[in-house]
Amino acid sequence: MIEIKKVNNRPLNLLERIYVWEIFKGFLVTARHFFVNLFCPGKIITIQYPEITRPLEHAAKRRTRHRLKMRANGTPKCVACFLCATACPAFCIHIEAGEFTSSQVEKYPAVFDVDLSRCVMCGMCVEACPEDAIAMDTEVIPGGVLKREDMYLTRNKLLQNMPGDPSIKGAANRLA
Amino acid sequence: MPKITIDGKTIDLPAGATILQAAQALGIYIPRYCYHPALSVSGTCRMCAVEVDKAPKLQIACATEIADGMIARTDTAAVKKARKDVLEFLLANHPVDCPICDQAGECSLQDYYMDYGLHKSRVAPEDKIQRSKHRAAGRYLVLDNERCILCTRCVRFCDEVTKTNELTVSGRSDASFIDIREGKSLDNDYSLNIAELCPVGAFTSRDFRFKQRVWFLKRIKSVCTGCAAGCNIEVHYNENTVYRLMPSPNPETNTWLCDRGRMTYKALQAGDRLRKAFVKKGSMEIEPAIRHAAHLLDEAARKTGPESVVVLGSPYLSIEDNLALAELAATSLKTSNLCLDFPREQGVKDGILINKDDAPDANGLKLLKARYAGLDQGALIELINSGRIKLIVAEARALSSLKEKLRELSNIETVILAVTKSDLDFESACVLPYAANFETEGHFVNYKGLLQKTTPSVAAPDGVKPLWTVLSKLSSCTGAPIRLEDAAELRERISEFIK
Structure with missing residues (x-):
């Protein structure tokens, strides 16, 4: 339900038209914040991001920076099927497939790049993945970097297992 | 000429035509794996079963010749159930490794499963029969026996078109698999046609392997300039790169395309391409x-x-x-x-x-x-x-x-x-x-x-x-x-x- 706020568009009265009193009222608000921040720092609403972050709640945890899961033997679970790149509305995933000759799983991502400066954090890649190989549960919020290259994640930067991994979910894991 | 009625539509065709051809002429699509217009009929896949009046059980459309007054139906409950059951059989031991399969996106197993199957598998992944995967077959092909549905299109191609007889079905009944004949190697001049003929991902092209998913490819018709034959081709490309060439059948020129013709695009990206x-x-x-x-x-x-x-x-x-x-x-x-x-x-x-x-x-x-x-x-x-x-x-x-x-x-x-x-x-x-x-x-x-x-x-x-x-x-x-x-x-x- 959208709330409707009615704006009172009555003409200004004399005091308001003089303006000085209204400016003074504005200064009072600023002064109040100044003294509250000065004497009770705990009540400051602003966070000094990225040095300080707020703990994420509920589903927000599931739309954070990507990671690629690994199998027990350290190889990426990803098999470079390109479904995430296909689902991605921002075209931020770049994959090049390679071929394992020794492993039973023939295909692996030789290159897997996520361009976080293009990513819209929609989570479609995670939904599309048939191998349970990509996740967005690192609880790192991308941004706040000084160099553009730092927003460009390559495969080795993405490979990361979290507590509870490696899992054996995913079709190709039967072969691994 | 015999007159046949399929799903209420009637057509006259010369004697010797099959129900499948009649259906095609009428614009009715009958799913098929083993049938290929340029190869002989083998009737191994059973996917094209249709109901024919006065026949005791379902008939396969690819091998049943039409007769005068024949009435066939492709939309009855029995036909739908047959298709679903055939698919379940074909998929029983299928590894479902679509994410690593190059055929994904143009695979008739995928397409027909979505159209006619949609069943839950009754065989657990770990119980499926495991066979040889990524076996090198000749210069241009990779053979994956797990994905094979034994339609024998590849065998018939080598027997009938190139007449080199490199392939055969080894083993018996449910243990049979596509094999290369002893002492032969799959290196005829047309071997890449097999990758294209294969309705599933059993034979895939080594050249195209893992280069690009097929759903990204754009297609455009052109002409092969590899020799004086002038075969019609379809160029598959994406983002200014040609990935593969396929034949575009034209009765005046070609049904197939030779391996050399398919590789002509290599000159575009060759290291010795003259850019200056x-x-x-x-x-x-x-x-x-x-x-x-x-x-x-x-x-x-x-x-x-x-x-x-x-x-x-x-x-x-x-x-x-x-x-x-x-x-x-x-x-x-x-x-x-x-x-x-x-x-x-x-x-x-x-x-x-x-x-x-x-x-x-x-x-x-x-x-x-x-x-x-x-x-x-x-x-x-x-x-x-x-x-x-x-x-x-x-x-x-x-x-x-x-x-x-x-x-x-x-x-x-x-x-x-x-x-x-x-x-x-x-x-x-x-x-x-x-x-x-x-x-x-x-x-x-x-x-x-x-x-x-x-x-x-x-x-x-x-x-x-x-x-x-x-x-x-x-x-x-x-x-x-x-x-x-x-x-x-x-x-x-x-x-x-x-x-």
Whole structure:
């Protein structure tokens, strides 16, 4: 339900038209914040991001920076099927497939790049993945970097297992 | 002629036609795996079962000949159930490794499962029978027996089309699998057709393997210029890169496509692709190199007269490019030393497709010869060997084809036009690159005299232009332009040859 706020568009009265009193009222608000921040720092609403972050709640945890899961033997679970790149509305995933000759799983991502400066954090890649190989549960919020290259994640930067991994979910894991 | 009714629609077809063909003529689609219009009927997959009146059980549409008054139905509950059950059988031991399978996206198992199956598998993944995966099969193919549904299209192709009999079904009943016959290897000249024939991902192309998912590919129809056969092809490309060539069946030219033809796109991305011009072995930007070539032409004409310059046409070039070469000789250089005579032995070499003549446009060259005349090849060779010639302008492969007949070329300067370095057989004063057939439009006449047109699918490397543009620029630099600056002018000039 959208709330409707009615704006009172009555003409200004004399005091308001003089303006000085209204400016003074504005200064009072600023002064109040100044003294509250000065004497009770705990009540400051602003966070000094990225040095300080707020703990994420509920589903927000599931739309954070990507990671690629690994199998027990350290190889990426990803098999470079390109479904995430296909689902991605921002075209931020770049994959090049390679071929394992020794492993039973023939295909692996030789290159897997996520361009976080293009990513819209929609989570479609995670939904599309048939191998349970990509996740967005690192609880790192991308941004706040000084160099553009730092927003460009390559495969080795993405490979990361979290507590509870490696899992054996995913079709190709039967072969691994 | 027998009259058959399928799903209420009636059609007359000559005796001997099958229900599947009748349905196709009526626009009713019957799913199939083993049926292929160019191969014999085997009836192994059972996917095309339909209900026929007065028949005790379902009949397979691909092998049942039509009879007068026959009534068949493809939309009854029994047919739907049969399709679903057949799919469940075919998928019982299927590894469902679609994420790593190149066929995904153009796989009939995927398509039919979504259309007719949608069942839950009753076989747990760990209980499925495991077979050999990624087994190398010949030069171009990879065989995955787990994905195979034993439709035997590949076996029939090797038996009936190439008649090389490399493949067979080994083992019995549910333990049978596609195998390469002992002592044979799958290396016939048409082996990549098997990857295309395979309705699932059992045979995949090693060349295309893992390069690109098929749903990203854009398709455009064109003509293969690998030999004089002039096969119709479909170029599959994405983001300015050609990934594979497929046949585009045309009753006048081809059903299949040979391996060599499928690999012709490799020249586009080859490491020795010419992206810059070469002047005396040194790399140079194309524009200044064209000016240098013009300077060479002027020098030769000034010092020893225009008759000391020879221009060769080429059976490897399109009509457009040959026209530009002929015009260069007639208009710019004003020399009568133009040779458009390249007699070549033509005819189907192996009874399937591959032509004895590896040049795509020998007959197109004949059209131009009728208009521009020029020297016979014998006269040309005599002229060159006599030592009166100081400069040759030619396309690389055309000049190479005369290699054995020519004496030492070391005291003759050459301006050679080439696509890749490997085409170059001679040391040359000036090599100019031009756009390949996948990058520009061109008309070719095949060995039967059929005029066809290639369609550009990708862009040429930076600065590389079609040959007629290069020659037009070259002629402008010599001061007597042939005026082929844009496509409209070109179209007007070649219109008399492509009627």
